[in-house]
Amino acid sequence: MADFSKFYSDNANNMKASTIRELLKLTQKPDIISFAGGLPAPDVFPVEDLRAAANVVFDTKGTKALQYGTTEGDDGLREELIKFEANQGVTITKENLLVVSASQQALDIVAKLFLNPGDYVIAGRPTYLGALQAIQSYSARVLGIPFTSAQDGFDMAVLESSYAQALTAGKKIKYIYVIPDFQNPSGFCWSLEKRKALLEFSYKTGLPILEDSPYREIRFIGESIPSIYEIDQKGANKGLVINLKTFSKILAPGTRMGWIMADHSLIAKFVVAKQAMDLCTNVFTQMWLAEYMRTGKLESVIEGTRAKYRAKRTLMVDALERYMPKRNDIHWTKPEGGLFLWVTLPAYIDTAQLLLKAIEKKVAFVAGAGFYFDNPEHNSLRMNFSYPTADQIEEGVRRLGLVVQEAITAHENP
Amino acid sequence: MADFSKFYSDNANNMKASTIRELLKLTQKPDIISFAGGLPAPDVFPVEDLRAAANVVFDTKGTKALQYGTTEGDDGLREELIKFEANQGVTITKENLLVVSASQQALDIVAKLFLNPGDYVIAGRPTYLGALQAIQSYSARVLGIPFTSAQDGFDMAVLESSYAQALTAGKKIKYIYVIPDFQNPSGFCWSLEKRKALLEFSYKTGLPILEDSPYREIRFIGESIPSIYEIDQKGANKGLVINLKTFSKILAPGTRMGWIMADHSLIAKFVVAKQAMDLCTNVFTQMWLAEYMRTGKLESVIEGTRAKYRAKRTLMVDALERYMPKRNDIHWTKPEGGLFLWVTLPAYIDTAQLLLKAIEKKVAFVAGAGFYFDNPEHNSLRMNFSYPTADQIEEGVRRLGLVVQEAITAHENP
Numbered sequence: 001m002a003d004f005s006k007f008y009s010d011n012a013n014n015m016k017a018s019t020i021r022e023l024l025k026l027t028q029k030p031d032i033i034s035f036a037g038g039l040p041a042p043d044v045f046p047v048e049d050l051r052a053a054a055n056v057v058f059d060t061k062g063t064k065a066l067q068y069g070t071t072e073g074d075d076g077l078r079e080e081l082i083k084f085e086a087n088q089g090v091t092i093t094k095e096n097l098l099v100v101s102a103s104q105q106a107l108d109i110v111a112k113l114f115l116n117p118g119d120y121v122i123a124g125r126p127t128y129l130g131a132l133q134a135i136q137s138y139s140a141r142v143l144g145i146p147f148t149s150a151q152d153g154f155d156m157a158v159l160e161s162s163y164a165q166a167l168t169a170g171k172k173i174k175y176i177y178v179i180p181d182f183q184n185p186s187g188f189c190w191s192l193e194k195r196k197a198l199l200e201f202s203y204k205t206g207l208p209i210l211e212d213s214p215y216r217e218i219r220f221i222g223e224s225i226p227s228i229y230e231i232d233q234k235g236a237n238k239g240l241v242i243n244l245k246t247f248s249k250i251l252a253p254g255t256r257m258g259w260i261m262a263d264h265s266l267i268a269k270f271v272v273a274k275q276a277m278d279l280c281t282n283v284f285t286q287m288w289l290a291e292y293m294r295t296g297k298l299e300s301v302i303e304g305t306r307a308k309y310r311a312k313r314t315l316m317v318d319a320l321e322r323y324m325p326k327r328n329d330i331h332w333t334k335p336e337g338g339l340f341l342w343v344t345l346p347a348y349i350d351t352a353q354l355l356l357k358a359i360e361k362k363v364a365f366v367a368g369a370g371f372y373f374d375n376p377e378h379n380s381l382r383m384n385f386s387y388p389t390a391d392q393i394e395e396g397v398r399r400l401g402l403v404v405q406e407a408i409t410a411h412e413n414p
Numbered sequence: 415m416a417d418f419s420k421f422y423s424d425n426a427n428n429m430k431a432s433t434i435r436e437l438l439k440l441t442q443k444p445d446i447i448s449f450a451g452g453l454p455a456p457d458v459f460p461v462e463d464l465r466a467a468a469n470v471v472f473d474t475k476g477t478k479a480l481q482y483g484t485t486e487g488d489d490g491l492r493e494e495l496i497k498f499e500a501n502q503g504v505t506i507t508k509e510n511l512l513v514v515s516a517s518q519q520a521l522d523i524v525a526k527l528f529l530n531p532g533d534y535v536i537a538g539r540p541t542y543l544g545a546l547q548a549i550q551s552y553s554a555r556v557l558g559i560p561f562t563s564a565q566d567g568f569d570m571a572v573l574e575s576s577y578a579q580a581l582t583a584g585k586k587i588k589y590i591y592v593i594p595d596f597q598n599p600s601g602f603c604w605s606l607e608k609r610k611a612l613l614e615f616s617y618k619t620g621l622p623i624l625e626d627s628p629y630r631e632i633r634f635i636g637e638s639i640p641s642i643y644e645i646d647q648k649g650a651n652k653g654l655v656i657n658l659k660t661f662s663k664i665l666a667p668g669t670r671m672g673w674i675m676a677d678h679s680l681i682a683k684f685v686v687a688k689q690a691m692d693l694c695t696n697v698f699t700q701m702w703l704a705e706y707m708r709t710g711k712l713e714s715v716i717e718g719t720r721a722k723y724r725a726k727r728t729l730m731v732d733a734l735e736r737y738m739p740k741r742n743d744i745h746w747t748k749p750e751g752g753l754f755l756w757v758t759l760p761a762y763i764d765t766a767q768l769l770l771k772a773i774e775k776k777v778a779f780v781a782g783a784g785f786y787f788d789n790p791e792h793n794s795l796r797m798n799f800s801y802p803t804a805d806q807i808e809e810g811v812r813r814l815g816l817v818v819q820e821a822i823t824a825h826e827n828p
Contacts, residue, residue, distance in 0.1 A: 002680075004677070004683075006620075008683070009530045012687070017686045039481060062464075068452075068667045068668065101696070105692040137691075208421060238416055252481070254478075254698045256693075263418070273426070275547060277518065277522045278515045278516060278670065282669065282699060
């Protein structure tokens with residue numbers, strides 16, 4: 001049999017098959033109630049309206065939609081995205097915009113453009129797994145920053161001291177990665193003050209901020225807080241923020257469609273990188289989503305998604321209140337948006353071990369350790385509330401409560 | 415204004431905005447007859463049948479098509495691809511198959527998996543520009559091998575000696591990149607003997623072969639020659655060949671859909687790499703093309719494409735006979751398939767300069783130098799015959815003949 005390993009790049013050897021993604025397969029057995037995935041609820045997809053929009057493309061520009069397109073993205077879609085952002089108070093032109101195959105491709109492009117092997121990215125502890133994978137695939141590393149106990153952003157004192165130490169140690173830091181709105185995995189949302197403080201840190205150090213905003217529009221409680229991209233734009237306007245957006249959570253992930261907003265000089269570099277990656281994004285889907293956006297119906301889909309997820313998140317929080325052991329060392333986030341909440345258990349519980357017990361009881365989650373680049377916390381877990389039904393949330397949390405209680409009992413009565 | 419350049423990776427600094435792609439914009443003015451692009455003829459796209467297939471997806475699996483999918487690819491599409499390959503005599507299983515966002519993404523994945531900065535890829539002189547861009551984007555280099563004057567593959571003696579010299583010089587070679595069927599840019603097609611010889615070279619050296627086959631099905635004259643992948647499979651079956659296929663030339667490039675065939679151990683590695691690049695390929699489009707393939711109509715589209723391109727290629731070759739100066743130092747390929755032919759002019763003509771004159775006369779081509787990693791030949795040019803109309807081919811080649819004659823006259827009567 002062929003052995004290719006001697007030809008592999010250092011990057012290949014640093015790529016990690018995510019154990020989380022492998023475990024997801026385990027949790028997909030039909031009798032398991034899974035809070036492990038990160039899927040949107042399928043009943044939010046506006047199938048009939050999307051069908052109508054696709055048929056308009058076939059009617060009016062079929063051959064164009066089937067031909068090669070430009071790397072920058074379809075003009076029609078970019079015009080709709082500019083309007084979509086304008087409605088949120090963000091002013092961009094086509095030169096600030098690159099259409100990509102959803103946010104993961106954007107994470108790849110940014111990592112490729114900035115990271116040499118051994119370079120560092122500043123990111124949260126915890127943070128999004130896919131961002132870690134993109135960084136690792138270029139043999140780069142993460143300088144992890146914890147969040148405040150108020151869960152309103154980075155602990156800025158730790159950021160300042162970690163940064164100073166890293167510089168002293170000769171580490172090369174290339175950018176700061178954050179998900180200020182309802183972070184995956186934790187559901188944390190950054191306060192306006194913390195967003196401003198991070199932007200000031202960026203101005204002071206010159207470090208670009210990569211602001212990943214897949215859940216930004218899915219706020220179902222409270223008032224929207226300006227994105228860091230918008231704060232920069234309406235303030236010093238130094239252009240140091242790169243903002244990633246995607247249709248995956250506001251419309252449908254199967255379209256694999258997203259966009260990057262950034263300074264025009266960076267967009268031009270991203271275009272060169274993307275050219276060598278896939279020439280251009282799916283042309284048909286770009287025109288299709290542009291046509292759909294022209295109907296003006298996306299806003300009501302987002303509104304409907306918010307209502308559904310608000311209800312499910314409330315069900316899950318209520319069920320946790322009812323079924324989890326009542327202790328000071330057990331708590332969970334109560335996110336105002338997004339798809340996830342984050343449960344912290346007593347320090348002696350390793351959620352990777354707990355997951356095996358949970359699967360025996362036919363309930364699943366994601367163990368928190370996978371969301372750390374290094375030195376993981378072992379006593380947290382991520383729960384998704386967008387995909388399971390109301391009944392599944394009720395019954396699944398009940399089962400989880402039992403599993404946690406058993407782990408505590410086993411520890412206390414060894 | 416923000417200056418990001420101090421944060422760029424070495425890879426970013428080695429990425430080259432293709433001058434060819436920049437020039438393409440020049441040649442897209444409506445009054446210019448352009449042989450410069452590489453677009454399929456839009457009248458081969460089966461718009462109505464594709465519309466019908468898309469509507470079947472909306473009818474029968476709308477929510478699934480709009481949801482996340484697996485990185486490996488949609489099961490239904492992979493089943494159709496397995497049948498499609500079986501019809502050509504290639505036997506694969508799902509474990510040998512990864513669905514990708516067309517061939518350029520495959521070129522990126524392979525480059526990422528194998529190439530460290532400074533590594534080498536063996537490739538033709540000339541070769542496909544997009545492959546060069548992918549290689550350069552990982553700061554790797556190309557060991558260029560010329561083709562025989564019979565245009566039937568690499569000059570194997572040069573390959574052997576170049577390889578030996580490179581090893582002596584300590585160069586790390588990672589794979590061999592070839593487009594055996596109607597190469598872009600030249601239209602060259604490798605003979606069976608040369609395919610076998612390259613495979614033997616691969617067995618002897620252990621080097622994987624990356625066989626790029628976008629035009630394989632578009633043979634419009636003569637008998638198909640087995641792919642190197644197939645020759646390996648039906649012979650020693652050592653699994654050293656990676657074969658890239660795409661819907662871009664056999665159906666429609668706007669779908670951005672292709673597939674990699676390789677040893678299962680390599681596919682597993684590719685999956686990990688792709689996960690960090692874009693999670694999965696456009697799910698809707700995968701199900702859509704699977705549905706279209708199930709209609710059994712793809713073969714007749716390919717047959718129609720062959721007929722159309724055969725006619726256009728013959729028109730172009732005939733026009734060149736009529737309009738180009740008749741000299742021993744001017745000749746062109748007469749490809750039996752694909753989208754391109756390759757014109758060689760007297761050695762003193764630099765086709766990059768000639769292009770400026772040609773654009774003045776409202777005709778365009780691609781100067782050949784861009785298809786070399788280094789030490790380019792300057793007296794060749796690539797002409798596309800799939801996209802222009804019959805009238806454009808006639809008139810455009812007439813104009814080109816005049817431009818070439820003027821260059822010769824200017825040289826001979828300075």
